[in-house]
Structures are given as structure tokens and as C-alpha cells.
Amino acid sequence: MVNHPQAQAVGAERRLLELGLTLPPPPTPFGAYVEATRTGNLVFFSGMLPVVDRKPRYIGRVGGALTTEDGRNAAETATLSALAAARDFLGSLDRVVRIVKLGVYVATEGDFRDHPKVADGASEMLLSVFGEEKLSGRVVLGVASLPLGVPIELELVLEVED
Amino acid sequence: MVNHPQAQAVGAERRLLELGLTLPPPPTPFGAYVEATRTGNLVFFSGMLPVVDRKPRYIGRVGGALTTEDGRNAAETATLSALAAARDFLGSLDRVVRIVKLGVYVATEGDFRDHPKVADGASEMLLSVFGEEKLSGRVVLGVASLPLGVPIELELVLEVED
Amino acid sequence: MVNHPQAQAVGAERRLLELGLTLPPPPTPFGAYVEATRTGNLVFFSGMLPVVDRKPRYIGRVGGALTTEDGRNAAETATLSALAAARDFLGSLDRVVRIVKLGVYVATEGDFRDHPKVADGASEMLLSVFGEEKLSGRVVLGVASLPLGVPIELELVLEVED
Numbered sequence: 001m002v003n004h005p006q007a008q009a010v011g012a013e014r015r016l017l018e019l020g021l022t023l024p025p026p027p028t029p030f031g032a033y034v035e036a037t038r039t040g041n042l043v044f045f046s047g048m049l050p051v052v053d054r055k056p057r058y059i060g061r062v063g064g065a066l067t068t069e070d071g072r073n074a075a076e077t078a079t080l081s082a083l084a085a086a087r088d089f090l091g092s093l094d095r096v097v098r099i100v101k102l103g104v105y106v107a108t109e110g111d112f113r114d115h116p117k118v119a120d121g122a123s124e125m126l127l128s129v130f131g132e133e134k135l136s137g138r139v140v141l142g143v144a145s146l147p148l149g150v151p152i153e154l155e156l157v158l159e160v161e162d
Numbered sequence: 163m164v165n166h167p168q169a170q171a172v173g174a175e176r177r178l179l180e181l182g183l184t185l186p187p188p189p190t191p192f193g194a195y196v197e198a199t200r201t202g203n204l205v206f207f208s209g210m211l212p213v214v215d216r217k218p219r220y221i222g223r224v225g226g227a228l229t230t231e232d233g234r235n236a237a238e239t240a241t242l243s244a245l246a247a248a249r250d251f252l253g254s255l256d257r258v259v260r261i262v263k264l265g266v267y268v269a270t271e272g273d274f275r276d277h278p279k280v281a282d283g284a285s286e287m288l289l290s291v292f293g294e295e296k297l298s299g300r301v302v303l304g305v306a307s308l309p310l311g312v313p314i315e316l317e318l319v320l321e322v323e324d
Numbered sequence: 325m326v327n328h329p330q331a332q333a334v335g336a337e338r339r340l341l342e343l344g345l346t347l348p349p350p351p352t353p354f355g356a357y358v359e360a361t362r363t364g365n366l367v368f369f370s371g372m373l374p375v376v377d378r379k380p381r382y383i384g385r386v387g388g389a390l391t392t393e394d395g396r397n398a399a400e401t402a403t404l405s406a407l408a409a410a411r412d413f414l415g416s417l418d419r420v421v422r423i424v425k426l427g428v429y430v431a432t433e434g435d436f437r438d439h440p441k442v443a444d445g446a447s448e449m450l451l452s453v454f455g456e457e458k459l460s461g462r463v464v465l466g467v468a469s470l471p472l473g474v475p476i477e478l479e480l481v482l483e484v485e486d
Contacts, residue, residue: 030278032285033300039204039262039321042363046299063469100363105303108469115471116354123356137370138357139479141429142469145225145270145304147277155301159363192440194447195462201366201424201483208461267465307387307432307466309439317463 012093012129016083019128024052026088027081030147036089041159042100045085048154049147050077059149063112066151071106074152075121082156083129095161099126099136103155108142115140122154174255174291178245181290186214188250189243192309198251203321204262207247210316211309212239221311225274228313233268236314237283244318245291257323261288261298265317270304277302284316336417336453340407343452348376350412351405354471360413365483366424369409372478373471374401383473387436390475395430398476399445406480407453419485423450423460427479432466439464446478 027035027048036045050057062071087093104119119140127135146153189197189210198207212219224233249255266281281302289297308315351359351372360369374381386395411417428443443464451459470477
């Protein structure tokens with residue numbers, strides 16, 4: 001994509017189309033909670049899993065049964081869920097002003113150290129969709145286990161339009 | 163409870179009474195930090211443990227020495243601590259506009275996957291006290307260990323009245 | 325330091341000098357993210373590691389290869405990185421109104437329970453630099469692993485001046 005002023009004005013919804021990405025149905029809660037909460041211009045989302053239609057797409061830990069590449073793919077799947085949840089809550093991804101926080105929690109086994117490569121599965125997709133100027137910081141942790149046995153959970157806080 | 167307009171107006175303090183819940187003394191810090199910080203209309207609380215009078219009520223990991231039911235009970239105990247901390251900081255739970263974030267961190271062992279059932283111990287109590295309209299999203303992780311050896315830690319961010 | 329009104333007015337940059345603390349070069353990203361994002365008066369930082377010039381200063385888990393004291397030292401090193409990132413983003417640490425959130429994530433092994441002692445390495449340094457009136461709550465977790473194999477990661481949210 002040529003980097004001229006108009007390109008910067010291309011919204012996230014159009015970028016999604018250009019990238020050929022199709023969002024899954026938005027996730028639904030596995031308990032007594034909601035998928036997103038707005039306070040002022042911030043929206044805090046529930047943890048997003050690599051789950052489609054309530055079924056885990058990946059099971060296991062990175063560094064154990066799963067490779068770094070598996071983890072990266074799971075991070076991409078969870079990101080699509082997060083985008084679906086955001087569109088469902090906001091009506092359109094074009095209402096996202098910036099990503100405020102991205103947490104990437106990776107279930108790991110043994111002495112796995114390549115968390116950043118796994119997390120880039122999420123970050124790079126968000127970069128493609130929202131552009132560099134809306135990119136956030138990132139908190140990446142290796143955890144002992146995740147709900148349903150999945151290898152990845154994402155935490156997302158977005159700043160949205162009035 | 164009959165779901166008529168007045169019922170929705172019942173505050174959290176009155177619901178607490180109706181539920182017969184008694185709050186423990188508010189938690190005190192285990193180090194160089196405070197229990198809550200306000201910025202604008204948001205209050206960020208310190209991690210809340212299933213600890214009363216500085217003594218852990220539960221020790222161990224869920225999926226190991228502790229069952230899912232133990233984990234759920236520990237989540238309820240930690241929620242009572244969180245409510246005590248919130249009342250102590252705010253003066254009254256009626257000043258809570260909405261829950262913005264609930265993090266539930268469960269110390270797990272082995273291939274435990276029922277994190278949502280454990281986390282519902284916290285979510286369902288918050289639902290009972292604050293009502294559905296103030297319920298938040300939820301981030302649930304299985305962690306390797308927690309301070310003092312407890313199985314549960316809660317993270318809470320609240321939006322409060324001016 | 326004598327606790328008179330003027331002392332409270334001493335800024336964080338001057339306290340840093342008085343403490344003889346020298347900040348390392350600010351950290352740079354290990355992937356597709358930025359080190360800090362501002363929304364309103366809040367700044368959310370990326371996870372801060374005990375890494376200087378992209379090289380880990382500590383490797384291993386507390387309760388395993390590393391002692392509580394090692395963990396505490398690693399927390400201090402990560403705090404210096406966080407302060408360097410904050411100064412780099414804000415221009416001066418004197419623009420910090422208060423710390424809103426401090427997350428301390430400790431890679432642990434076995435039945436380690438002294439997380440608060442490790443986390444105090446970060447909290448006490450922040451207390452020395454910013455003073456008690458700007459101190460935040462704290463969320464401390466024991467995690468399975470961290471990026472690059474380090475034992476500590478810090479999460480920081482700051483409220484800053486207009």
C-alpha cells in the first residue's frame with residue numbers, strides 16, 4: 001500500500017476487506033460476565049480465546065505439545081475473535097481510535113522463551129488492520145494454563161470515538 | 163426478587179444485606195503499596211486474595227490439592243475481601259457505577275481446564291451484589307503460583323460516581 | 325529526608341538524582357508494538373523486563389535457579405527500565421501525577437510464596453522516586469515463564485499531567 005495521506009485515512013473495516021479477513025461470529029460468555037464494558041472512551045474486553053462457535057481451535061501448551069508456529073496461529077485466531085467482539089460491541093471497527101492495551105497470555109511448558117514471536121501473531125494482525133498509528137504497548141506472559149485448555153488468551157483495551 | 167423498576171434501583175449495600183453477606187475487615191498491604199488508587203472516575207484495586215486478617219483461608223493449587231469447588235469457594239472469599247476494600251475506599255458500595263474489569267487468576271496444576279467454573283465464584287457474587295447492568299468483562303488465567311500460596315487472586319477496576 | 329511541605333514538592337527527577345540512580349537507555353520493542361500508549365491522562369506501558377541494551381540481566385525462575393534476593397534485584401533492574409521508558413515517553417518523570425497500576429509478574433518454580441518480597445524491589449524504588457502520595461495498588465502473580473527467560477516483568481499505568 002502506498003503511504004500517502006489518503007492511505008492513512010483508510011478505515012479498519014476497509015483494511016479488513018483488503019486483507020481478505022473474514023471475522024467469525026462474536027464470542028459469547030462462558031460464565032457470569034459480558035464480553036465488553038465501556039467506561040468513558042475506553043472499552044475493556046473479556047479475555048479472547050482461539051475459540052470459534054464455543055469450540056477451542058487449539059489445545060495444549062507452547063513449548064510442549066504445540067510449536068511456536070502453532071502458538072502464533074492460535075494468537076491470530078484469538079485476534080479474529082477479538083475483532084469480532086469489538087465490531088459486535090461498537091458496530092464498526094472504524095470507531096476504534098487506538099489500541100490502549102494488548103495483553104498476550106501464552107500457556108507454556110518447560111523453558112520456552114520465544115513469547116514475542118507467538119505474540120507477534122496478534123500484534124501483526126492488529127497492525128495490518130488498524131495501522132501503526134493506532135498500535136499499543138504489549139504485556140506478554142507465559143502462564144500455567146488457560147480456560148478450556150487453549151494455548152492463548154488476549155486482553156484488549158480500546159479507546160473509541162465519542 | 164421481583165424484577166420491577168424499583169428493584170433495579172436497589173443499591174449494592176442493600177443487596178448485600180438482603181443476601182445476608184457480612185464483609186470481613188478490609189485487607190491491608192503486604193508491602194510498599196496501597197489497596198486502591200483513583201484516577202478520574204476509575205479505581206484500580208490491588209490484587210485481592212482469599213485472606214482474612216492477613217491469614218490465607220486456602221492454600222494450594224486447583225487441579226492439585228484443591229478441587230474446582232475449593233477454587234470457587236476461595237474466589238468467593240477473595241470477592242468479599244474486594245468488596246470490603248471497595249467499601250473502605252469509597253465509603254459505600256452504592257457509589258459503584260459499574261465494574262470495568264474483573265481479572266481472576268487461578269493457581270493451577272496439571273491440565274486443569276475448568277477455570278470458568280472457578281471464576282464464576284467471583285462473578286456470580288458480584289452479579290448478586292451489583293446486578294447485571296453493572297457486570298464487567300472478565301480475564302481468567304491459570305498461573306503458576308500466587309502470594310502466600312493461595313489459589314486465587316482477583317483484580318478489580320471500578321467506575322465510581324463523581 | 326525531612327518531611328516538610330517543601331520536601332513533598334521535590335519532583336521525581338530530583339529525587340532520582342538524590343538517590344544516585346542512573347537510568348539505562350530506554351527499552352526498545354521485541355516485536356510489532358510500541359513501548360507506551362497515551363489515552364486521556366493515562367499512559368499504558370509495555371511489559372518492562374530486567375533487560376539492558378536488549379540483553380537479559382537475569383535468567384531463570386525464583387524458587388528454582390534464582391533466590392528471592394535475585395528476584396528482588398531483577399525487579400529493581402526492571403523498574404529502572406520502566407523509569408527510562410517513562411522519561412523517554414513523557415520528557416520528564418516530573419509529569420507523573422500518580423502511579424495507577426503496578427503489575428509484578430514473577431516467574432516461579434515449586435511452592436514459592438514470597439512474591440511480596442520480590443515485588444517490593446519494584447514498589448520500594450517507585451516509592452523512593454515518586455513518594456508515598458503517588459503510590460499505587462499492586463497486582464502480583466507467579467507465572468510459568470516470561471519472554472527471553474527473565475524472572476520478572478512489570479506492568480505500569482501512569483496518570484500524567486495535561
